[in-house]
């Protein structure tokens with residue numbers, strides 16, 4: 001096979017003289033977080049990389065196809081899973097009275113990796129953001145309320161980003177659940193473990209000070 005590379009194939013327009021390679025670059029470029037440069041590097045790697053250093057294209061295609069077929073969001077909590085409902089929702093060892101609200105399915109992973117949390121989850125699938133047009137009716141708050149009632153939830157833990165959108169969403173949830181017989185808690189914010197006080201940003205320091213505790 002004719003292996004392109006080394007920039008020799010670039011024409012004056014900055015594009016490859018290979019429509020098929022150009023198509024691959026453009027496709028990869030449409031993926032989130034992958035700029036033209038990275039897409040080009042990846043495309044060349046896939047097309048011209050040695051068998052020792054790269055993933056065979058067929059394997060990649062098969063893996064994408066299988067994942068697309070099998071991966072789904074848990075119908076109960078919204079986590080990414082293959083068995084539906086997910087293992088966290090069906091496990092008898094989890095505390096069913098505890099629910100942790102997160103923004104995206106990825107946010108479940110650090111909790112599960114750390115392994116200290118024994119409750120279940122509820123994935124919102126986004127955060128309220130008036131600027132981006134994400135309104136309350138766009139997120140599954142009705143389902144959240146049903147879930148809280150059905151499972152007789154005693155504590156709701158809000159684990160959302162410490163951003164304006166995270167704050168807005170947390171306050172919305174607080175108002176939504178007002179008057180219910182449950183404990184509503186939020187993750188603490190403050191100076192990270194191992195972090196140096198002198199290099200802590202103002203907002204983090206202010207939060208840490210605001211939520212200081214006796215010891």
Ligand SMILES: [Zn+2]
Nearest residue numbers: 074077086089
């Ligand atoms: Zn689940």
